[in-house]
Amino acid sequence: MARITTTRDESGFIREPGRSYGAEVPVLAPGHTYRSVTDKITDVVFNRTPKGWYFGLAVTLAMLMLLVTSVGYLFARGVGIWGINIPVSWGFDIINFVWWIGIGHAGTLISAILLLLHQEWRTSINRLSEAMTLFAVACAGMFPIIHLGRPWLAYYLFPYPNTMGLWPQFRSPLVWDVFAVSTYGTVSLLFWYTGLVPDLATMRDKTQNRFLRMVYGLMALGWRGSARHWNNYQMAYLLLAGLSTPLVVSVHSVVSFDFAVSIIPGWHSTIFPPYFVAGAIFAGFAMVLTIAIPLRAFYKLQDFITMRHIENMAKVTLATGLVVAYGYLSEIFFAFYSGEYYEQYFIANRISGPYWWAFWALILCNVLAPQALWSKRVRTNLPLLFLIMMFVNIGMWLERFVIIVVSLHRQYLQSSWDMYAGTFWDWSTYLGTIGLFLTLMFLFIRTLPAIAIFETRELVHADETQPEDMPA
Amino acid sequence: MITTEYRAQSGLRHVGNIALVGALVGLLLLTLGALIDDPEQFWRSYYIAWLYWTGIALGSLGILMIQHISGGVWGATLRRLLESAALTLPWMGLFFIPVALFGLHSIFEWSHEGFMVGEVLSQKKVYLNVPFFLARMVAYFVIWTALVMLLTRWSRRLDGTGDMRLSGRMRGLSAPGFVVYAITMTLATVDLVLSLDPEFFSTIWGALVTISFILAAFSLMIIVLSLLTDRGPLRPVMSSEHFLDLGKLMLAFTIVWTYFSFSQFIIIWSANLPQEAVWYTVRLSGGWGWMGLALLLFAFVVPFLLLLSRPLKESHRALVIVAGVVAFMQYINLFYLSVPSWHRDGLHISWMDFVAPIGFGGVWLLLFSAMLRGRPILPLYVLPERHPRDRRELTHVGN
Numbered sequence: 001m002a003r004i005t006t007t008r009d010e011s012g013f014i015r016e017p018g019r020s021y022g023a024e025v026p027v028l029a030p031g032h033t034y035r036s037v038t039d040k041i042t043d044v045v046f047n048r049t050p051k052g053w054y055f056g057l058a059v060t061l062a063m064l065m066l067l068v069t070s071v072g073y074l075f076a077r078g079v080g081i082w083g084i085n086i087p088v089s090w091g092f093d094i095i096n097f098v099w100w101i102g103i104g105h106a107g108t109l110i111s112a113i114l115l116l117l118h119q120e121w122r123t124s125i126n127r128l129s130e131a132m133t134l135f136a137v138a139c140a141g142m143f144p145i146i147h148l149g150r151p152w153l154a155y156y157l158f159p160y161p162n163t164m165g166l167w168p169q170f171r172s173p174l175v176w177d178v179f180a181v182s183t184y185g186t187v188s189l190l191f192w193y194t195g196l197v198p199d200l201a202t203m204r205d206k207t208q209n210r211f212l213r214m215v216y217g218l219m220a221l222g223w224r225g226s227a228r229h230w231n232n233y234q235m236a237y238l239l240l241a242g243l244s245t246p247l248v249v250s251v252h253s254v255v256s257f258d259f260a261v262s263i264i265p266g267w268h269s270t271i272f273p274p275y276f277v278a279g280a281i282f283a284g285f286a287m288v289l290t291i292a293i294p295l296r297a298f299y300k301l302q303d304f305i306t307m308r309h310i311e312n313m314a315k316v317t318l319a320t321g322l323v324v325a326y327g328y329l330s331e332i333f334f335a336f337y338s339g340e341y342y343e344q345y346f347i348a349n350r351i352s353g354p355y356w357w358a359f360w361a362l363i364l365c366n367v368l369a370p371q372a373l374w375s376k377r378v379r380t381n382l383p384l385l386f387l388i389m390m391f392v393n394i395g396m397w398l399e400r401f402v403i404i405v406v407s408l409h410r411q412y413l414q415s416s417w418d419m420y421a422g423t424f425w426d427w428s429t430y431l432g433t434i435g436l437f438l439t440l441m442f443l444f445i446r447t448l449p450a451i452a453i454f455e456t457r458e459l460v461h462a463d464e465t466q467p468e469d470m471p472a
Numbered sequence: 473m474i475t476t477e478y479r480a481q482s483g484l485r486h487v488g489n490i491a492l493v494g495a496l497v498g499l500l501l502l503t504l505g506a507l508i509d510d511p512e513q514f515w516r517s518y519y520i521a522w523l524y525w526t527g528i529a530l531g532s533l534g535i536l537m538i539q540h541i542s543g544g545v546w547g548a549t550l551r552r553l554l555e556s557a558a559l560t561l562p563w564m565g566l567f568f569i570p571v572a573l574f575g576l577h578s579i580f581e582w583s584h585e586g587f588m589v590g591e592v593l594s595q596k597k598v599y600l601n602v603p604f605f606l607a608r609m610v611a612y613f614v615i616w617t618a619l620v621m622l623l624t625r626w627s628r629r630l631d632g633t634g635d636m637r638l639s640g641r642m643r644g645l646s647a648p649g650f651v652v653y654a655i656t657m658t659l660a661t662v663d664l665v666l667s668l669d670p671e672f673f674s675t676i677w678g679a680l681v682t683i684s685f686i687l688a689a690f691s692l693m694i695i696v697l698s699l700l701t702d703r704g705p706l707r708p709v710m711s712s713e714h715f716l717d718l719g720k721l722m723l724a725f726t727i728v729w730t731y732f733s734f735s736q737f738i739i740i741w742s743a744n745l746p747q748e749a750v751w752y753t754v755r756l757s758g759g760w761g762w763m764g765l766a767l768l769l770f771a772f773v774v775p776f777l778l779l780l781s782r783p784l785k786e787s788h789r790a791l792v793i794v795a796g797v798v799a800f801m802q803y804i805n806l807f808y809l810s811v812p813s814w815h816r817d818g819l820h821i822s823w824m825d826f827v828a829p830i831g832f833g834g835v836w837l838l839l840f841s842a843m844l845r846g847r848p849i850l851p852l853y854v855l856p857e858r859h860p861r862d863r864r865e866l867t868h869v870g871n
Binding site: 171249261262269271273274322331337 | 595599651654655659673735738739
């Protein structure tokens with residue numbers, strides 16, 4: 001006679017035997033109180049600046065100066081200083097645009113979708129990854145603008161009434177991009193700032209410095225933590241999460257349309273939207289791990305960013321990496337299946353043409369290296385994990401190189417085939433945006449709580465009580 | 473500890489009778505159609521109906537593996553249903569044998585000698601030829617059956633022994649199993665649906681058809697689950713929270729299906745390349761366009777708007793209606809993807825297209841309830857006694 005036996009653990013959840021539920025590694029190290037959480041997180045801001053921070057900032061500031069120089073020189077001389085030519089009219093600028101915007105996606109996914117899915121492990125990494133989103137979008141947004149021959153006319157992209165009879169071509173995905181990216185930037189900023197408000201009030205109350213109290217106080221918008229504040233706050237936060245959720249998918253889908261609605265073999269591919277989105281999340285999680293692994297070691301935040309976070313992020317990276325690999329395979333199979341000459345030629349050219357090295361390096365970085373993440377031992381080995389994430393960071397850049405440059409350099413007309421290589425200024429601009437991104441990251445970590453204090457305190461609360469009593 | 477037994481019989485007795493009648497009447501009428509009406513139409517109706525119900529089994533296999541990988545409360549109550557649905561796969565495979573023996577020429581243009589000529593089509597002969605096609609079909613069904621057999625056998629053994637390692641083993645198989653599933657489904661959907669128009673190709677195809685199968689299977693499972701809750705053995709277990717989870721997932725799958733379908737459409741429509749735009753030209757004209765509009769409205773807009781409502785998702789009697797619409801519209805979707813390739817000059821629906829899915833539905837339901845019977849309808853050792861977010865005592869809602 002069949003009987004049903006279930007095990008109920010001390011927190012009231014029924015657990016399937018044999019499934020770990022990550023229970024052995026908590027999302028918050030045990031023994032923390034509200035006070036210890038607050039102190040530990042705000043100490044990163046209020047303690048004396050560590051020497052390592054100055055050193056890091058000096059390096060990234062130097063890189064930022066490189067960006068300023070490169071863009072200044074670009075504005076003086078025009079895009080001729082770059083390696084772009086005809087037919088490769090999109091080079092590093094668009095590669096970098098797609099690379100950066102993809103990196104932002106992990107932040108949105110973690111903050112919006114994982115919130116709606118009740119994934120509590122998002123809590124201590126959401127602030128960091130939302131900041132990352134914001135800085136990545138800033139870097140990304142720059143590239144299409146400086147790519148314009150006359151960047152001071154960038155506002156032509158907006159549909160505004162004017163006497164010149166100008167109107168954007170709404171059938172062009174490049175115009176959709178303007179709206180997609182600017183919406184993305186706006187909503188990400190709102191989401192990040194809304195999440196910060198209660199923590200800014202904590203900072204205001206904790207600081208000893210009068211001036212800082214004023215600054216944090218102004219930014220906290222008069223937050224006092226009353227029940228009504230919290231009620232409105234939760235509602236606003238959930239609504240913003242709902243608004244951000246479609247953005248996770250829509251922004252990179254629109255970016256993929258930039259390529260897919262054209263007729264260039266290698267660009268015109270119906271798998272592009274989901275495959276770009278998966279690639280964006282893949283790249284984004286790799287970047288979160290790239291930043292989180294050194295950060296938690298440097299500031300000793302192991303209690304908050306636990307191995308549970310690290311492992312879960314590694315799993316998401318593996319899963320999205322597999323989708324990306326599926327995209328590569330799908331392109332190859334359908335080119336074979338199609339029987340079309342140009343479809344087959346672009347795949348042959350990608351695999352064994354003059355840029356064969358880029359394709360095979362891409363396979364190594366994005367397909368082979370992440371397979372190591374199947375092993376739990378790799379997922380919990382931080383130096384190795386960091387190394388794999390560097391592979392992914394490079395691999396996702398190469399992916400865009402392969403898609404953009406390798407597809408463009410040999411199109412239908414053999415007479416206009418050409419080769420492409422980035423010039424010094426291409427590389428310096430790219431390196432410069434990395435400098436911008438890291439500089440903003442350093443400043444953020446030093447001035448704002450990099451981990452959500454109040455949400456982490458909720459975890460302390462959840463630790464003590466039954467989950468049924470948790471706010472929905 | 474719960475010490476109740478949950479068996480399917482009481483909830484499914486009526487379903488079995490209805491299924492038997494449906495199978496007999498449907499298949500009888502269909503056979504009659506072959507004899508007195510049009511044999512070619514017979515094979516086409518037979519094929520689409522077979523494909524839809526096989527797709528339900530395939531979708532169930534996919535959801536089963538997703539459920540093993542991800543865990544989650546929603547999966548525990550669905551697991552036995554999904555296993556039973558997936559177990560129909562080898563049997564459904566048998567129904568392809570008549571098609572393979574007698575029906576290929578009525579269904580696949582490329583199977584005709586002398587059709588695959590010209591610069592493009594002659595190249596595709598390497599892949600689209602009868603022996604290779606049949607070999608691939610055998611391979612797919614062998615692989616899928618192996619996955620189903622392993623997963624259900626371990627699940628059954630877990631019921632008997634309570635051996636915790638089996639749970640881990642099922643999860644361990646499901647992750648690489650899903651990779652195999654994704655690859656075989658892509659190839660199979662190309663063979664079974666895409667190749668109906670031998671010239672068309674689209675890199676999103678595998679994902680597009682697979683998500684349609686998954687969505688149809690998921691909706692059908694909601695219907696079965698609701699039946700078993702309403703007057704059956706699951707009443708003490710299921711709460712509105714369970715159905716809320718399932719409704720959310722159905723909404724998510726609906727959105728993904730729409731997203732894939734729209735992506736394919738906008739990319740092909742915008743580029744307007746002759747070799748692929750014609751696939752949509754056929755489907756947007758001559759009456760097929762109305763079917764496309766119906767799909768947009770009833771496979772996306774209406775379910776989407778309805779499923780946004782929380783009370784609707786919590787009430788399984790309301791949810792089941794939406795699930796019915798969604799499952800039916802996915803049949804229309806399959807019809808819309810396939811049939812216009814045979815009738816390029818305009819809408820064509822035969823009376824056999826109505827009886828065939830009923831007949832195969834009956835057959836499938838008979839197989840399904842046979843698989844479900846005789847085993848506890850909930851997996852032992854997996855079931856949450858109560859949904860973790862179910863707060864019945866606070867709100868006094870639910871049944």
